[in-house]
Amino acid sequence: MEGVQPKSDPNPNPLDAPPPAPVVTRSLQTPLRCIVKLGGAAITNKYELESINEANLSSVCEQLREAMMPQIEKGIGMDWSRRNGNEIELGDISKIGESSVDGLNSNFIVVHGAGSFGHFQASKSGVHKGGLHSPLVQAGFVATRISVTSLNLAIVRALARGGIPAVGMPPFACGWSTRQRDIASADASQIMDSLLAGFVPVLHGDAVLDHALDCTILSGDVIIRHLAEQLTPKYVIFLTDVHGVYDRPPSDPDAVLLKEIVVKEDGSWTVVEPDLLQAEKGVEITVAAHDTTGGMEAKISEAAIIAKLGIDVYITKVGTEHSLRALKGQVHENPDDWLGTIIRSDK
Amino acid sequence: MEGVQPKSDPNPNPLDAPPPAPVVTRSLQTPLRCIVKLGGAAITNKYELESINEANLSSVCEQLREAMMPQIEKGIGMDWSRRNGNEIELGDISKIGESSVDGLNSNFIVVHGAGSFGHFQASKSGVHKGGLHSPLVQAGFVATRISVTSLNLAIVRALARGGIPAVGMPPFACGWSTRQRDIASADASQIMDSLLAGFVPVLHGDAVLDHALDCTILSGDVIIRHLAEQLTPKYVIFLTDVHGVYDRPPSDPDAVLLKEIVVKEDGSWTVVEPDLLQAEKGVEITVAAHDTTGGMEAKISEAAIIAKLGIDVYITKVGTEHSLRALKGQVHENPDDWLGTIIRSDK
Known part of the structure; x- marks a missing residue:
């Protein structure tokens, strides 16, 4: 058999030998x-x-x-491949030349x-x-x-x-x-x-x-x-299957949607709306939000790092008017009737 | 609408602005x-x-x-996804731990x-x-x-x-x-x-x-x-739907399989087997191999560049004993009964 087998390399980690490539940024x-x-x-x-x-x-x-x-009602179909073994649906391919994507x-x-x-x-x-x-x-x-x-x-x-x-x-x-x-x-x-x-x-x-x-x-x-x-x-959006971050599992009937979380310079974060310290549930949030809200703790930690950069993070439910507003960058136009969680820097 | 539109950039070629990244080699x-x-x-x-x-x-x-x-009769199945909407065929996943891939x-x-x-x-x-x-x-x-x-x-x-x-x-x-x-x-x-x-x-x-x-x-x-x-x-193989490079379209009953092509230092190439100069068809090869043999001319040109590096190139038919021998690197063990085209350097 020809060639040297990578498997028999004395160094079991293939990535140890060459130095890691530098992170190139532009x-x-x-x-x-x-x-x-x-x-x-x-x-x-x-x-x-x-x-x-x-x-x-x-x-x-x-x-x-x-x-x-x-401003466009329907986009140009760009998938010209078979679906499920059927013929290709080309749609309006012959008209594409007339279309405009200026917008x-x-x-x-x-x-x-x-x-x-x-x-x-x-x-x-x-x-x-x-x-x-x-x-x-x-x-x-x-x-x-x-x-x-x-x-x-x-x-x-x-x-x-x-x-x-x-x-x-x-x-x-x-x-x-x-x-x-x-x-x-x-x-x-x-x-x-x-x-x-x-x-x-x-x-x-x-x-x-x-x-x-x-x-x-x-x-x-x-x-x-x-x-x-x-x-x-300008902003980062997490589309998920619930309306945002709750103080406990969203399936709990007492769960409260955290509408606004502010991240401080040191990375710590506080819920500013609703004002949980004023409410009876004030104590529960620390435990609940960190441990049991279906993967939301990791999401808040990652989101907090992003928000610290001055980038607003929106967490909201997929397929709703709220996700559409978030995608359009229109959360702040009428914040009271937007359902979701905003995570932002305190600056 | 937010953001600057890439489309309206005065420079229509998005790759003109930044210098091309250098080719990194290791x-x-x-x-x-x-x-x-x-x-x-x-x-x-x-x-x-x-x-x-x-x-x-x-x-x-x-x-x-x-x-x-x-030395292994059957490999470990590594596709654990649905096929055509059916259930996943896991096969012998539970036995994988016992398998050996030392070979x-x-x-x-x-x-x-x-x-x-x-x-x-x-x-x-x-x-x-x-x-x-x-x-x-x-x-x-x-x-x-x-x-x-x-x-x-x-x-x-x-x-x-x-x-x-x-x-x-x-x-x-x-x-x-x-x-x-x-x-x-x-x-x-x-x-x-x-x-x-x-x-x-x-x-x-x-x-x-x-x-x-x-x-x-x-x-x-x-x-x-x-x-x-x-x-x-060590070598490069082109698997195709015909036995190799012919002197004219393979559908032509007079087509002759070119079994060995040698590439010189200057990039020019000569058919050394069969010896076409000795045969009556000697004249046809230049025209035919360059123009009408179903995309073979481009293949020979690319293959000649590879062969010049001292790397043997094998062109042969998929799904035959000849393709298996090429993949195993056993073309030269019994060259007379191998069907295909070898393109190699003259050194």
Whole structure:
């Protein structure tokens, strides 16, 4: 047999040998309008393996189109591929030349979670803990990537059908890597070039190589925080399956929606609306919001880091008038009837 | 409406503003065994839109597995996703821990063509000529990428099902760009890291940003040539739907298979077997091989550049004993009964 086997390398971590590539940064020439996270719970059916929530995904695509090109009623269909083995629906391809996209303000980035895609494959194999020398982890890495890139393709196609010039950019293929699950190397220049060329990059949580663990899962929330730091969007939106952050699990009938959270310079955060200190429930928030509100604690921590940069973060429910207002950047026009959570800096 | 529109930028070429990123190169720690091109004509049904040649693709996956792990009868299934809406076939996932991949010599790179994927979308929109300010070209860029990444996902899944640790790496997502269709920036470090980690990178012809045309199509053959220059594999294989390079269209009953082509230092090439100068057909080869042999002229030109580096190039028919021998690096063991074209340096 020819060639040297990577497996028999005395150094078991393939990333130890070469030094990590430096993070290359470049300024975006036009201000990025928004990074929007499509939460896994919002766009997939959480309890059904590899199942997309088609109604929510359609709504996201339609609302994104409306936010990007409010003056156009229907976008140009950009998915010219077969669906479910059927013929290609070309629609109005012959009329495209006449269309105008002058009104297109497409400088959005979309990042989606995995929901019922990828999680099964990752948890069966423990790929987030690393250990690629194990055949199970290696197989799980491949299987996880297949599942999340399938979802990515489905989302890119849905956006494209709605007239949004979406381009899939899986972080592993982008060459992004982590160290102990936090980003070690993530060149955003291809994302910037794509934005400047008028495309909407669509990223996602992915299996990646890790400089300490040899492989892991890079989460969508960490991607969002990194891109916000690098590209300073005007605002960041998390679309999820509930109205925002609550003081306890939203299924609890006493749960209160936290409408505004302010982040201080030192990273600590306070709920300013409703004023919980004035209410009887004042004590419960610290425990509840940190431990039991369905993954919301991690979301608040990541969101707080973004808000500290002076970037407003909106967390709201997918497929509602509130998500549309957030995407259009109109949360502050009439804040009292907007349902969601605003996380902002105290400055 | 917020944000500055990239479309209204006075500079119509989004890639003009920032200088092109330098090509970053790094040495591969282990010799790369082989780059294999799966020709579009070999793995798709050329005359049926977006249709995979399942028999040929299965054969490629099985032969690649045999070349990588000859001592294992069946690889570990690594595609744990639904197929055609059906349940996930997990197969022997519970037994994976017991399996051994010690014999795995996976340092192959796979590059595939588009065949009946992508070509329709690209030609309808003229995306290879650039002009992203045109809505048709922008839509065609998105549609082409959807089509070719769908094929990439299908090929990665087929390889993974056969036990090959395949990872999809679309060149656009990798941040590769061109200038006048030739590679301008193509960092191969993520490919090297993936190889070192034991994965098989799977690339493909893709729509990319171009520094001169603003966008174009980067062909699989140009990718192969670039990777061969960067990574110096032991050999390069082109799997196609005919036995190799002929002196005229293979459908012509008088067509002669060119078994050995030698490339000189100055890039010119000569057929050394059969000895055409001795035969009556001697004169025809120059014209025929350059103009009418179904895309073979471009293939010989790219192959000649690779051969000049001292890397043998084998062109042979998919799904035959000859393709298996090429993948195993056993062409020279009994050259007389090997059917295909060898292109090599005269040194």
